[in-house]
Amino acid sequence: MTKASENREQRVQRDKRAPRTHREDREQRGQRGQHGRRGRQQKKRGPGSARGRRSANPLLGRRAMGVAKQALLEAEPGHIGPYIGSQEIDEFSVVHRFASDIAGYEGWQWQVVVARAAGSTHITISEIALEPAPKGSALRAPEWVPWEQRLRPGDLRPGDIMPPAFNDERLTTNPAQAAVENTHIMATSRTAHSKAGTTASLDTAGTGRHYLSDKGLFQAQQRWREGENGPRSLFAKKARAFCAGCAFFIPLATPDLQHGAEFGVCTNALAFDAQVVHKQFGCGAHSEIAAVEVADIADNTPALPFDDERPIYVS
Known part of the structure; x- marks a missing residue:
């Protein structure tokens, strides 16, 4: 080995043992940080994450929210509160919600449905509606009740038709089960009790004459006593x-x-x-x-x- 090659080998060994400069440390730390940030970003922006869905579906982005708010401002200027959030209905439609600022509608919110066609990023407005919030102080209409359950004493007016229910337990078609023996009813036909001048029989259901049942009489006596x-x-x-x-x-x-x-x-x-x-x-x-x-x-x-x-x- 020549003297020149021996000196070169000694310098290489000395450089390996020498401490790193501050600049080299910063560069090395920066490279590690970039690798870590890229790894975290890739993890956060995976296809199953919220940010991943937002970047994949343009209806969930800020542009879609701006389109929804602009449409709402054109429909109801001056009655829009803060932005509440969004809910993805499917890949092609999303609901954006805004608080309502209308007097008398406390707890209600605006719902703007935005949509897009498959393969397109063009955002359109499907619907604007004022709805009560799922939870809160919004006044709601009562649950719908069938008319036969809504009837109360005194609701019947002249000319109203209020036939008994099909399975009304207050009535029976068997004369042997009648609570009261009404001989005048048994001896008179159904048509004879129709209004004068009419030919149609009242027995339209084909079930025969009805009689008051024991349960019907018992319920009446209970009401009268109480x-x-x-x-x-x-x-x-x-x-x-x-x-x-x-x-x-x-x-x-x-x-x-x-x-x-x-x-x-x-x-x-x-x-x-x-x-x-x-x-x-x-x-x-x-x-x-x-x-x-x-x-x-x-x-x-x-x-x-x-x-x-x-x-x-x-x-």
Whole structure:
């Protein structure tokens, strides 16, 4: 080995043992940082990440949000709040949501549906709607209820048609199961009860004559007992005498019959005229109230007259 080659080998070994300069350290650290950042970016922008979907679907980007807001400003200027977010319906349609700034619509939000054709980045507007937020204080319409479940006593008006339900448990077509034996109904045809001048039969369903079932009668008696004309009502509690001893009370049935013995119809025009009342119901218009009042007055001290002009001092 020549002397020149020996000196060159010694310099190489010395350079390997010599400490790195600050510049070399920064360069090496920068290379490692770039590799790390590229790796993290590739990991974040994978096809399954939110950023990856946003970059892949133009409807999720800022440009789509701007198009949605511009369309909303043209439709409803001055009633748009902050941007809330977006929801991807599918690859070709996305919903962008904005808060509503309309008085009386607290908790509502604007929904703008943007769309694009397959293979295109051109953004179009499909729909603009004002909808209540999924959660919040927005007023909502009640759940839809079928009409037969919405009906309440007093809803029927002249000319209205309100047929019984197909499976109405209050009725039966078997005369042997009838709660009350209505001989006049059994002996009369369906057509005979139709309005005068009409030829159509009322029996349009072909099920035959209906009769009140035991359950229908039981439900009616329960309503009458617990109603305003029942024995536990306020009128009954304050009554001087019961309806059973009133001349205006007409029983619905004789006491020896199974049904109707505890109810009757009031015939007093100044009281509960033409209403079904319980025999233990009562009111101040009882036919025998005069005799009762005379006895009470003899035992009670008359009340002092009230002076409506007397001043009242409040401390």
